Amino acid sequence: MENEDSSKIADGVQTMPQTNPLLDADDPIPGLSGHTVGDFWQWAYSDILSNRNRSIFAEFIVGVALGVVDKPRVEWEPFDFQYGNFRIEVKSAAYVQNWKHKKLSTIRFDIGKALFWNRAKGEYEGKPTRCADLYVFCHYTERDKAKANVLHVPAWDFYVVSTAILNREFGEAKSLSLEAVKRVAAPCKWEGLKMAVVDQVAATPQGASK
Numbered sequence: 001m002e003n004e005d006s007s008k009i010a011d012g013v014q015t016m017p018q019t020n021p022l023l024d025a026d027d028p029i030p031g032l033s034g035h036t037v038g039d040f041w042q043w044a045y046s047d048i049l050s051n052r053n054r055s056i057f058a059e060f061i062v063g064v065a066l067g068v069v070d071k072p073r074v075e076w077e078p079f080d081f082q083y084g085n086f087r088i089e090v091k092s093a094a095y096v097q098n099w100k101h102k103k104l105s106t107i108r109f110d111i112g113k114a115l116f117w118n119r120a121k122g123e124y125e126g127k128p129t130r131c132a133d134l135y136v137f138c139h140y141t142e143r144d145k146a147k148a149n150v151l152h153v154p155a156w157d158f159y160v161v162s163t164a165i166l167n168r169e170f171g172e173a174k175s176l177s178l179e180a181v182k183r184v185a186a187p188c189k190w191e192g193l194k195m196a197v198v199d200q201v202a203a204t205p206q207g208a209s210k
Helices: 037-045 051-066 163-170 178-184 190-203
Strands: 081-083 086-094 108-110 114-118 123-129 134-140 156-162 175-177
Touching: 051 081, 051 086, 051 134, 051 156, 051 190, 086 108, 108 178, 134 163, 134 190, 156 163, 156 178, 156 190, 163 178, 175 178
Parallel strands: 086 134
Antiparallel strands: 081 086, 108 175, 114 123, 134 156
8 A cells, every 4th residue: 555645545444556557468568579468468377377376366356256457456465455445355275286296285275464565665564464354265176187277267166254253263373274264154156256245345344354
């Protein structure tokens, strides 16, 4: 988030900072004759099963469900999306990875508290906390690596949990197993994700995550 002088504040909640405009896949890359931004994206992100790219895709499909992908993704923000006055953090996990492995990965989601990174000042502030109001845990459920296609959205399950519940039920925990997540939230598919978020927003008083 930007500092108080330059950020917009709605009902006491700082909004996401202004970002650069969205690039177009057909935009040329100056100095690389015949190559476009789309060429770069294709080269950089085709390994969609890698942890980082899978996580970014999970953020994207959550953002699409909520209608908040009209601006570019910003690295190093303390939360992933602003939905109304609520801050949302997206976490993902999968059984299969892009490297060779003999057994399926154990599903765990990071919920560790962290220092707030003030991008405008270029420094950390305050005490470790969970900066979002809601978490969306995204579970890619395919177990057969030969069939793995992260882009196949029906293979994803989603769990929406308020930070207030995480703080109450799991305190200082740094990560959660899938079983732990299921104790506090029911899974939904992408088509029901927005309603699951809306329901949690309605049930979570503003500032309850603090």
